[in-house]
Amino acid sequence: MSESLNLGLWILIVDWTIRIAALLWIPARTRPAAARSWLLLIGFLPLLGLPLYLLLGHPWLSRERVRRQSDASVAIREGQLAQAAWHWTPPADSVASETVPLVERLGAFMPVRGNGVTLLDDYDGTLQALLDDIDGATTRVHLLYYLMFDDAVGEAAVQALERAAARGVQCRVLLDAVGAKRGLRRYRKRLQRAGVQVHAMLPGGLRWRRSGRADLRNHRKIAVIDDGVAHVGSQNLADAVFIPGVPNRELVARVHGPIVAHLEAVFASDWYLETGEVLAVSPVRPAHADDVACQLLPSGPAYPFPNAADSIVTLIHLARRRVVLTTPYFVPDDAIAGAMRIAALSGVDVQLILSASNNQRLTALAQHASYEELLACGVKIALHRPRFLHAKHLSVDDEVALVGSINLDIRSFALNAEIGLLCYDPDVVARMRGIEADYLADAEVLSPATWRRRPAWKRSVEGIARLADSFL
Template structure:
């Protein structure tokens, strides 16, 4: 008996080291250096737990079918944009816009176009009312794509609006993330189908996840397209502002009119095709708006060849000449973004980060605090917004570039989630966004490097340990 126990101990020890050595040769070749370090640390400490977790969550892979369908969609978008070619907006030479616009177009497929109107909706209830009113005025079709929908008063209001639109003969389609909108799908799917609304769950889990991709990859976009006249894009989901108890959300939504609506419809059609294989016709005859705002869509996600959102955000940070303000609820940057922020501040650019003082994800909150010291010492200003959970995601560069959408400044948004943003090259839109930023700052606590360095040692340790898990967030 003792011999058998001795043999079993040696067998477990050999297996333990075999896993460690295999991970050392396998993981670095399939992950970024930062992610590889995190995974190797976990496997090194707990091999029998770390290996299964890596096999499930380690590689940001999508099924070949999804990657192929995204490539097909990108090709169609590039070919069909010839219809909008007369609306192409040419940025002035020798400006940051002239450098960012070609990058966004080459990576995300959409060219900058003029003739649009952009309304920024900073009030949660007002943004919801605008969406419901637009659905109520639909005459042809309503397309909604959202990460999260709850079975609450807001979910009920949206479902009722879709039922009423379908009863009028409006063709309604609803795309919801299978995980984020699980409650809404469970409550409303049969009811919507009975009303004639087409419903699809994006990136389904369970036994079907192998046909989708890594199980924690999500479609995080928030898009609404009504007829060929109006679109909504931003951070707000289909749920009440206090859907997370104790964390009432503050959001920002851009209500769009003009040719950009056809581009937004193309993003919806692309995601519908990726999920269903069904091709939708995109309306291209969208009227021009007198406001004549130049816009450019920035879609991103793991199905694209490059990290579109990360590259665009980093380029904007580097291109800022005087000031850049970045607003995000989750701030867990990769090394490239961290370096860009530090270099911009040390170069004399006023860099202002506005983050939420409260956070509904504790590990993420601890991890992002690990970056404050380095950034504060470089001259980056960090403000913590206190009245609500600031869930808005946007940035402004100098006086002529604004980015509004669903993109967080974290590794998950950059590498794992499908996201969407709209770049607005317009001083009036930027001025409106600056007013919103100033309103945030009036209710913020500005951190100081000296005060931050006085935090207890146990907090520093907690932050450092949490930062090691950045590849898992």
Template sequence: MLLEWTLGSWLLLLDWLIRLAALLWIPARTTPGAARSWLLLVGFVPLLGLPLYLLFGHPWLSGERLRRQAEASQVIREEQALQSALRWQPDADTTVAEMVPLVERQGDFMPVHGNALDLLTGYDDSLAHLIADIDQAEERVHLLYYLMFDDAVGDAIVEALQRAAARGVQCRLLLDAVGAKRGLRAYRKRLLARDVDVRAMLPGGLRWRRSGRMDLRNHRKIAVIDNKVGYIGSQNLADASFVRGRPNRELVARLRGPAVAHLEAVFASDWYMETGQRLDVMADVPVCSEDVATQLLPSGPAYPFSNARDAVNAMIHLARRRIVLVTPYFVPDEATLSALRIAALSGVDVQLIVSATSNARLTAWAQEAYYDELLRSGVRIALYEPHFLHAKHLSVDEDIALLGSINLDIRSFALNAEIGLLCYDRTIVRQLLDIEEDYLRQSRPLELSQWRKRATWRRSREGIARLADALM
């Protein structure tokens, strides 16, 4: 009996020590919203909450990866200093002039002119362009993707890489270890046997401690061919119908011009981070007559700041007339939610377009928890119905466009390595606005009066999901 009482006393003491340690430790290392959720979990179940926090509570990377990213950033800045003629200068006292220095200081890349950009909205069309460019490659092909499946699309990409390697082209394929697990398992040995260098990014298993927190992922989608043509956008290397019954709708930009060298520098940074091999890729790229001004924005836990979140929030605050946000996953942090609310209440036309169908149930429930507050603030929400809308982009007035791999959720803002391309060209912004208008024509507007009629159990589900999502 005494032994049982003593054991119980020790467990009670440990229980309260964990709570006290969590109260001192978690708020100093976690965002306020996430800290509240973690403290609540640890407060209820300390012996479970503490191990979970140590595994998933803070987006840490290994010191070696942080060092390599810092080295890569330094090289990128030094190389750009030698290319000052390519720097694009925005007009003073404009929203763009306020945006450019933030993006450059956080993401390393200066804005460059002399680019050509094609917006590709057709899933098969963008894939056909990519394969055609790989088939024209003469020197090197660099692909970095979050997801690759062993399906018809994966087969087509693999065959194109094999054809290129057979011509003597240096081919490198960098895939996220978790998102592209199927593709790595199906194609890695086959590609290595054909002289295509294949690497897994952020490996898990017993090696995860050499990478970082085990659920950190590389969510980028990048392709660069011969440092002449680049691709950036939302589309993975998988069949459009991997969400059953709702084929994906994507947006991909095909780039030519100096921005391609910047895109390849991001690939080289990730390659160096994963392999320790340095690639010499920052070569001069001829300017294009279209003269589109762009600026690249990489982000992720390897950077000192939350680059993607800060850029999105800055765009929201800079909007004067209208901002359109397109995302498949909308789970904002408090700063982004506040920015949207303030913009709408200030008279800015804030339009959020999300997919009516989702492939992530918990995220969809958490997303719905924000609708009431947004609608009350005057934010217009449209539910796109024909496809799973996987495209990710923003447009501010007719001045700025942002597209790439960045979702408007906590995971993209804090946990994933992401890539975005800012366009400061009114012709491109208008093209993006036309695409967004096409979404709206095929969407159902969400009305506050109707939304408030949803069942009580749905409201409870949304609240629990929002709390769980905040733990990230």
């Protein structure tokens, strides 16, 4: 009997020691919203919550990775001195004039003019454009992708790389260790035998250069071919049927001009983070007649600030007439939700376009929890069908378009390495508006009154899922 009492006493002591230690430790090292979620979990399940927090609670990287990113940012700033002739100065009192200096200080990339931008939203056509560019390569092909499957698309990409390597083209491939696990397992040795250099990004392990939080991922999708052309956007190297029966819809920008050197600098930075090898990146690229002003927005846990979140919040606040946000995953933090609310209440037309289908059930429930407040303050929410809308982009007034890999969720803002391309050009914005209108033509518009009538049990489940927003 006494042994049972002693055991119970020890369990009680350990239980409360964990709770108190978590209360003292977590808020000082984690942002407030995430700290609340972790403290709630540890309060209910201390013996489970503490190990999970130690494993996943803080988006930490090894000091060496952080140092390498800092070194890469310095090199990027210095390398752009040779592009001074292409530096673009935004007009005064514009959305761009407020955005450009923030993005440059966060991500190191200045805005450059002299670019051509083509928006590609046909899945098969986008893939074919990439394969054609690889087949036309004469010097090098650099691919950086989150996801690569061992399917027909993965096979087509591998065959194109094999053809390029056989012509003497220098081919380098970076694939996320988790997202592209299937592709790495199937194709890595085959590509290496063909002369293609392949590396897995954030592979984990205990060695210093690989150490970091286990679920940090590189979510970028970038292709750079020779000095002339690059692709950046949401489309992975995989078949369109991401969800069975619901093919993906994506958006990719195919670009020419000085911005190609900047995209290659992002590739070189990630190559350096993973391998320690410094690649030479020439800042000289031929200009394009369209003369579009562009700027890159890289973000990720290796940077000192949440680059993507800060920039998107700023763009929403700067909108004067209309802002359209398109994302497959919408789990906003307080700053994003607050910016959307303030913009809508200020008279800005705020349109949120989401996918009616979602391959992540918990994320879908969490994002449903934010709809009612946004609808109440005038934000328009549309659910696109029948395809899975995996595209990630936004447009502000007639001035700015942003396209890339950035989702509007906490994972993209805090845990993933992401890339965005800002285009300060009314023609590009007009083309994006046309794509947005096409989404809306096949979308269900949510009614505030109808949404409020959903069952009480569903509201409760959504609210509980929202508490896990920091874990998604």
